Amino acid sequence: MDRKHEQELVITPKSGFPMLFLVIATLLLSIVLMFSAGFILEARPYNALGIILLILGILMLLFGWIPAMGLKVVKPQEALVLTKFGKYYGTIRKEGFYYTHPFAFAFNPTQGAISLEVDDPLQMKEGKSSQKVSLPKKAISLKVLTLNNNKQKVNDLLGNPVEIGVVVIWRVTNTAKAVFNVDNFGTYLSIQCDSALRNIARLYPYDVADDGEEMTLRGSSQAVAEKLQAELQQRVEIAGIEVLEARITHLAYAPEIAAAMLQRQQASAIIDARKMIVEGAVGMVEDALTKLSENNVVELDEERKAAMVSNLLVVLCANRDATPVINSGSLY
Numbered sequence: 001m002d003r004k005h006e007q008e009l010v011i012t013p014k015s016g017f018p019m020l021f022l023v024i025a026t027l028l029l030s031i032v033l034m035f036s037a038g039f040i041l042e043a044r045p046y047n048a049l050g051i052i053l054l055i056l057g058i059l060m061l062l063f064g065w066i067p068a069m070g071l072k073v074v075k076p077q078e079a080l081v082l083t084k085f086g087k088y089y090g091t092i093r094k095e096g097f098y099y100t101h102p103f104a105f106a107f108n109p110t111q112g113a114i115s116l117e118v119d120d121p122l123q124m125k126e127g128k129s130s131q132k133v134s135l136p137k138k139a140i141s142l143k144v145l146t147l148n149n150n151k152q153k154v155n156d157l158l159g160n161p162v163e164i165g166v167v168v169i170w171r172v173t174n175t176a177k178a179v180f181n182v183d184n185f186g187t188y189l190s191i192q193c194d195s196a197l198r199n200i201a202r203l204y205p206y207d208v209a210d211d212g213e214e215m216t217l218r219g220s221s222q223a224v225a226e227k228l229q230a231e232l233q234q235r236v237e238i239a240g241i242e243v244l245e246a247r248i249t250h251l252a253y254a255p256e257i258a259a260a261m262l263q264r265q266q267a268s269a270i271i272d273a274r275k276m277i278v279e280g281a282v283g284m285v286e287d288a289l290t291k292l293s294e295n296n297v298v299e300l301d302e303e304r305k306a307a308m309v310s311n312l313l314v315v316l317c318a319n320r321d322a323t324p325v326i327n328s329g330s331l332y
Contacts, residue, residue: 008176011090013098016071026064033057070102078139080106081179091175093142106138110184140178144171144244149193151250154201156217162206164217165250166228168193174240185239192235200228206253221248285309
């Protein structure tokens with residue numbers, strides 16, 4: 001398999017200003033020659049010099065603009081991928097005004113569009129002042145770009161439907177691969193992003209009920225994002241794209257199970273809260289009994305200690321404020 005096109009050939013052509021001046025001079029000279037031939041032929045019809053000057057002026061006017069096809073303008077953080085007679089000619093990465101081969105044309109399969117607003121008389125009658133027109137753009141952008149795909153529904157490790165969305169920060173590093181290896185590197189990245197996201201999401205559960213070292217989509221978002229970036233980079237290497245960062249921007253249960261999962265989370269939170277309350281209440285009761293015994297405040301038998309512990313736990317663990325009953329008689 002021929003892989004010559006996968007090697008990016010960076011070229012730096014000559015400045016385009018000399019050729020621009022030459023093209024302008026050639027076109028002006030052709031006009032001068034035709035006017036001179038007209039004066040000569042007017043004075044002396046069928047004069048050989050006049051005919052030669054006329055033919056020469058017409059040829060220069062017809063073909064003098066061909067070198068202008070080799071004039072290229074490259075903006076900062078952009079590149080032109082040139083092909084000549086169907087073969088890869090080279091890539092211009094440095095900004096400037098250059099002259100290349102007249103038949104070396106810029107090629108960009110994505111045909112990124114530049115939106116312009118122009119006046120449309122028909123729409124002005126309907127109350128609209130302008131419309132957007134897209135012009136083809138031949139340059140390949142080398143800037144850091146952002147891909148924010150629509151959130152999609154996937155199944156996690158436990159089979160629960162989850163809605164998840166990611167944002168990918170990327171840029172083109174190899175223009176030859178980006179142009180010749182895939183049909184549209186922007187669409188290719190988007191499709192591979194969805195595929196890699198679905199593949200990574202099914203490896204982990206959304207969440208776990210108990211605390212543990214198991215990775216989850218919600219609790220280990222940084223690690224999941226790093227794995228997503230690594231897998232996505234491996235997939236888009238053929239397109240000459242570098243994935244700088246991948247982040248999860250949206251993560252939630254699908255609407256059809258969101259209510260049930262919310263109830264489960266609420267129940268888990270209540271259980272955890274109750275567990276903490278009971279642990280704290282037991283510690284407080286233990287401290288109270290220890291202080292009463294150490295300070296000889298009152299001596300309680302086992303039955304009275306059990307009653308005191310029961311009352312304190314009821315007071316400390318209850319959801320509502322306790323209403324005490326005061327005994328003004330004998331302790332027993």
